[in-house]
Amino acid sequence: MRVLIALGGNAMTGEDGSARVEDQIAAGKVAMEAVADLLEHDIDIVLTHGNGPQVGNLLVKNEVAAAVVPPVPLDWCGAQTQATLGFVLMEALDVATAARGLYRRSAALVTRCLVDADDPGFSRPSKPIGRYLSAEEAAMLIEHGEHWEDRGEKGWRRLVASPEPRAILDAPAVRALVDAGFVVIANGGGGIPVVRGADGLRGVEAVIDKDLGAALLARTVDADVLVIATDVPNAVLRFGTPDAEPLGRVTIARLRELAEEGHFASGSMGPKVDAACRFVEEGGQYAVITDLDSIVNAVTASEEEREGTIVVPN
Template identity: 35%
Template structure:
């Protein structure tokens, strides 16, 4: 079975953890063990997030610029490429360490966006570490262009997140799968680019939602199953006394409910879009229960079968 896995950047760095290479490595090691177990039996593409990591690079850029003003901040497409190399390297190595019989390839992937997408006027994508209200007041004094929104009890920086239109290297990804590779691709939603009038690709200042890019990739490589790995199942009335974990649901039923734009919303949009096209099933579930998610025993399964089931 051909499976596209969307692995969140926050799954690679637990909420509140310091953004250190050691913490990133330890979390990736856990992720790699779960993924390697299913990569032995399936053709797998891993699309990882990069929100915390690209946010860290943005902060480091800003701090260095205060020391040397001649070194201007690197644009987000370049920072995205840096995180693809960093996270891809660790994932590739730890997958090999989990099973040295796997053939693993990381490919830098460019994702085309529409330069006129209205999302550029309404930043929603969380990046970087969490801050208290007092901390962002201090940051805004020093860097007034930074935009922050509430994420739970804290605040995080937000940047523009346009809809992905095309994955430049999707054919190369298919070729790698056909030749027995486990592939790490479209990291951070892909390096954002647009195609100029002369046909050249040009980097764009934004971060693309990795779940939406993973869905587009699942379409383009004709995946059988699209899985978004997060904290667990999808809940109705989450955090309330009457919350319910969904086991099975159709896109039409799921579309009746509202989910936050900065977190679960894009995940729901992505899985519903894939399933609605009749390409296969989708699922949202926990990384440490990946095998059970594939078997339909854990997480939330989105399917065209007209049934709604709760745990």
């Protein structure tokens, strides 16, 4: 069995959301303990991860240093965080597997994701990233070509495009490494967004949704199961109300219907639900949305005993 595990951004920060170096290392160790538990079942694993807090840190550095050095573009931020988090996860996985007497090599791959140059998102940047700034601070970054918007009392916020992921360009390398026995960490943050032009490929200022990128990577590397690991054991209907209801086994059709009814927030659970549906619609056996503590059960338990939100064909 081949499984793709998508680690949410919370899996790479402290419990309070802090992204200090020591917090990220500690969080990586926790996540890789769960992955090592799954490796004991002799399963091929591909890992991907969010990078929002890490990119956020780089953007702060951009802002602070904008008057001294040019800001680093978003595609560079994606590449840097893929490499850094890949290193952190590899180190943590080596420790976790050694403690279990396992020998599984790991590899981190800086991964590009193709998007359309004419994607509507580029003409209407809508995804807010980074912190709020004053008008004066934002003006300096606007001079460097960034798109900022006045958000009233809170200040100015940067908006970027979030185009649809079309192809994982480095998927053949991922497949080759998995076939050779490696646990591969790839496509972090949804992949480095690139477009194809007359002169070849070039990176662009955009952010790809991590969960949609994970679903595309899972299909591209022929994964059987997609596990979207988050900080809750299930997707929840009527979240935050007295009538909240954890969602268990559900068909694509029913889950799509629930999404259209507005049960899943667009900035949190919505993309996870969409990604799970896309993966199964394209031929995956099933997808799971659950927390780290439940991923072994989600992959190895019988159909009747699986925990989490289990998305199955209609």
